[in-house]
Every structure is written in C-alpha cells, then in structure tokens.
Amino acid sequence: MAEPVLSPQEEGKRAAGEAAAALVEDGMRLGLGTGSTVRWVLEALGRRIRDEGLRITGIPTSEQTAARARELGIPLTDFAATEALDLCIDGADEVERGTLRLIKGLGGALLREKIVAEAAGRFVAVVDASKIVEMLGVKAPLPVEVTEFGWESTARRLAALGGSPVLRRRDGAVLRTDGGNLILDCAGFAPIRDPLGLQRELKTIAGVVETGLFLAGAEQAIVGGADGGVEVLRRA
Numbered sequence: 001m002a003e004p005v006l007s008p009q010e011e012g013k014r015a016a017g018e019a020a021a022a023l024v025e026d027g028m029r030l031g032l033g034t035g036s037t038v039r040w041v042l043e044a045l046g047r048r049i050r051d052e053g054l055r056i057t058g059i060p061t062s063e064q065t066a067a068r069a070r071e072l073g074i075p076l077t078d079f080a081a082t083e084a085l086d087l088c089i090d091g092a093d094e095v096e097r098g099t100l101r102l103i104k105g106l107g108g109a110l111l112r113e114k115i116v117a118e119a120a121g122r123f124v125a126v127v128d129a130s131k132i133v134e135m136l137g138v139k140a141p142l143p144v145e146v147t148e149f150g151w152e153s154t155a156r157r158l159a160a161l162g163g164s165p166v167l168r169r170r171d172g173a174v175l176r177t178d179g180g181n182l183i184l185d186c187a188g189f190a191p192i193r194d195p196l197g198l199q200r201e202l203k204t205i206a207g208v209v210e211t212g213l214f215l216a217g218a219e220q221a222i223v224g225g226a227d228g229g230v231e232v233l234r235r236a
C-alpha cells in the first residue's frame with residue numbers, strides 16, 4: 001500500500017522523531033514524551049524492537065503515550081521499578097534558540113513530562129521547524145496546571161501577574177489532565193524575558209501545580225524540516 005502523503009509540518013515531525021529514535025541504544029531506560037511528534041518516535045522504536053530486537057524500557061508521560069507504546073510492543077516501567085532514566089525524548093511547543101529552554105504542555109501532559117524529564121540524564125527535544133523561537137512565549141501561551149479546587153482564585157492571581165489565563169477546554173468540555181488537574185493557558189506573559197523569575201513567582205501560588213516552562217533546557221533539539229532533513233541544535 002502506498003505511504004500517505006504528509007503535510008510539510010508532519011514531514012518535519014516524522015523526520016525529527018525518527019532521528020531521535022535512532023539515538024536510542026540497547027538497554028536504555030527511556031522517558032517517552034507526549035504529542036504528535038513523539039508518535040513518530042514511538043513508531044520507530046516499535047519497528048526497531050520488532051526488526052532489530054532492541055531492548056528498552058520506557059516510562060510514558062501520558063496515558064495516551066502508554067496506550068500507543070503498548071500497541072507497538074514497547075515495554076513500559078514506572079518509578080517504583082526504575083530509579084533513573086538514560087534519556088528522555090519529548091516534543092515541545094517552543095524551543096528557544098541558543099538556550100534550548102522550552103515551553104511544553106499544549107498537549108496537556110506537562111506535569112508528568114516534567115517529572116520524567118527531571119529523572120533523565122539527557123533530554124532530547126523533537127520538533128518541526130515552526131517551534132524554534134528567539135524568545136519564549138512569542139508563539140505559544142504558557143500552560144499552567146492548577147488544582148481544580150480554587151482554580152478561579154488561582155486564575156485571578158495569574159491575571160494579576162498579567163497572564164490573561166484562559167481555562168483550557170477540549171470539544172467543549174473542560175480539559176482534565178491525567179493527574180485530574182486543570183490547565184490555564186496564559187498568553188499574557190509573552191514575551192517571557194525572565195523565565196526563571198516568572199517560574200519562581202508562579203510556583204509561589206498555592207494552586208499552581210506546575211508550569212510549562214522547562215528551564216533546564218534540552219541537551220539537543222532535533223529539528224525536522226519539510227524536506228525530511230533534520231538539523232540538530234545544541235545548547236550554547
């Protein structure tokens with residue numbers, strides 16, 4: 001059967017995802033990110049397990065990723081059985097050129113993604129070229145995961161800081177994360193000139209569980225182009 005024709009953006013996601021999957025070595029314990037770019041990573045890992053006998057285990061960052069990994073025969077583990085991860089591969093909504101700091105969470109998995117990223121020795125971001133920015137916040141709103149209890153009060157506090165929070169919905173219903181929390185998308189912080197300061201300030205709000213600012217930055221970002229080529233950006 002003929003391969004489906006991919007849009008230029010999807011071609012970039014495919015290229016980035018497959019290049020990242022090629023970095024994976026036998027025996028690795030992986031953090032498995034979430035999103036449409038990571039789907040290509042999972043497909044490629046599934047193929048390598050089937051065709052090469054690659055032996056890996058992964059901790060998924062969402063129920064969605066866990067389900068797809070199971071379908072593809074990727075063995076899963078958890079933090080009860082695994083202390084540290086060798087490599088985390090995840091997508092991003094923005095990658096700041098130079099620092100490789102990220103905004104993540106438009107897929108709704110930011111809390112689990114951050115826990116998994118922190119447990120990994122290395123973090124590789126997989127993105128198409130549209131995700132590269134000169135300063136965080138210019139394209140994507142900043143997702144902030146908040147507790148359901150008192151979310152309106154938390155939203156007021158975020159608004160007072162200039163965040164313009166909007167409660168995330170999907171198909172008309174309020175979106176709930178895998179952890180049962182809500183997400184407030186805050187476009188008003190853009191451009192984020194002092195991400196460390198903003199992160200510190202946001203984390204002092206009791207109802208804020210986590211933010212989509214990933215300030216440790218990726219070790220490398222694999223950027224897929226519409227022509228199927230990849231560029232690898234490294235932290236300056």
Ligand SMILES: O=C(CO)[C@H](O)[C@H](O)COP(=O)(O)O
Binds near residue numbers: 037090093103107109
């Ligand atoms: O942070 C995420 C999920 O919470 C995703 O990694 C991010 O939204 C990128 O997704 P995609 O590859 O579909 O553009």
